[in-house]
Amino acid sequence: MKLKNIMLKRIEDAGVQYKLNQKVLSVKSSNNKLLVQVSPTKKESEINYIEADEVFNCTYAMINQIITDSSLDIIPLKHELTEMALVTVPDELKDTGITIMDGPFFSVMPFPARDLHSFSHVRYTPHYEWSDIDKEHYRDAHRHYDEINKRSAYAYMLQDAKRYLPILSECKYEDSIWEVKTILPLSESNDSRPILFKPNYGLKGFHTIMGGKIDNIYDVIEVIKKTGLING
Ligand SMILES: Cc1cc2nc3c(=O)[nH]c(=O)nc-3n(C[C@H](O)[C@H](O)[C@H](O)COP(=O)(O)OP(=O)(O)OC[C@H]3O[C@@H](n4cnc5c(N)ncnc54)[C@H](O)[C@@H]3O)c2cc1C
The missing domain is CATH 3.50.50.60 (FAD/NAD(P)-binding domain)
Structure with a gap:
């Protein structure tokens, strides 16, 4: 905002x-x-x-x-359907943002616009991917986003993250933000x-x-x- x-x-x-x-x-x-x-x-x-x-x-x-x-x-582009969960964190984490990086880890960050925390995970935030290869197989990302059934992977995110920070099991799931993330095929690896x-x-x-x-x-x-x- x-x-x-x-x-x-x-x-x-x-x-x-x-x-x-x-x-x-x-x-x-x-x-x-x-x-x-x-x-x-x-x-x-x-x-x-x-x-x-x-x-x-x-x-x-x-x-x-x-x-x-x-x-x-x-133009060859790759897209991912992504989910960031929104949670209420326990009081101990209210003013804290935590990111464990450089690997298949997670991030829990204040999200002031909703007075919640966002919860994302390197492995579970991307649900699946597709690529723009040619006109015949082109998928309109916004239409696809509107049409699909979105099933949260929050349970998996939490299951993994609480191994590092057990207090996260006290988070309360509220909602998810879904987005299409677009990346260049050449930057897939890094x-x-x-x-x-x-x-x-x-x-x-x-x-x-x-x-x-x-x-x-x-x-x-x-x-x-x-x-x-x-x-x-
Ligand atoms: C889940 C997720 C996490 C991310 N995390 C980070 C991060 O941590 N750090 C970081 O730096 N970046 C991150 N990004 C990437 C970042 O969000 C993008 O790089 C950035 O938003 C691109 O800005 P933009 O203005 O090019 O496009 P956008 O911000 O996507 O704006 C494009 C606009 O074009 C409009 N539009 C589309 N089609 C049409 C049309 N036909 N006519 C008119 N308008 C149209 C859309 O409605 C939209 O408003 C993340 C992205 C996602 C999805």
């Missing part, structure tokens, strides 16, 4: 215009410009067009939706999740960016500056 508010303030200070609850369907070139086809999420039958010189596709798990619907070649930047991808002015880590936002500005797409 804090990051969101900081970004909203920066957007407003910079005078950026933005539209929310709009789905980008596709991008095509038209008279040396790019034409972005957009539809309001609550009124899918309505189609609008936005003309632009440069378009940045930063839609994370949905990057290949815009790409395939624009008749461009798919969790480095580097940035993917494809300038002029199939269309002049159409750029695709996949940031595998939140702080990639800083790397991408440097990369874009080097390409000369923006100044300053």
Whole structure:
């Protein structure tokens, strides 16, 4: 929530215009410009067009939706359906965050937005994975997320984690946050999740960016500056 508010303030200070609850369907070139086809999420039958010189596709798990619907070649990406449990911790852990890292371990962190703790596990947070390989086998990540039956793996997370910290057995399960995590196939082995930047991808002015880590936002500005797409 804090990051969101900081970004909203920066957007407003910079005078950026933005539209929310709009789905980008596709991008095509038209008279040396790019034409972005957009539809309001609550009124899918309505189609609008936005003309632009440069378009940045930063839609994370949905990057290949815009790409395939624009008749461009798919970018190989891997997706994981992930679960982070939300729990009430015993009083002794209320103000504490614990991460055991560098292996198949776990993390229990304060989650102030819900006044709970998140509980994730390297082995059990990812439920299963799939890859974008070609257009024929492409799976729309958001649609898949909406359609599937989500069964919590919290019991397994707890069973393992309490071997290291027995007091965790006093946690009370409240809810789970489900998300699709997107990673580059090449970073499978080391969790480095580097940035993917494809300038002029199939269309002049159409750029695709996949940031595998939140702080990639800083790397991408440097990369874009080097390409000369923006100044300053
Ligand atoms: C479970 C999980 C744990 C993670 N843990 C960490 C971590 O510990 N540290 C870390 O640095 N990173 C972590 N990440 C990765 C981090 O969340 C991402 O790198 C980051 O959110 C990417 O930012 P983004 O702005 O590129 O994409 P997002 O934040 O995913 O934003 C993409 C936006 O595009 C919108 N969108 C999609 N399709 C369309 C469309 N067709 N039209 C219009 N809008 C569209 C989506 O609704 C979304 O709002 C984690 C990710 C997951 C899923």
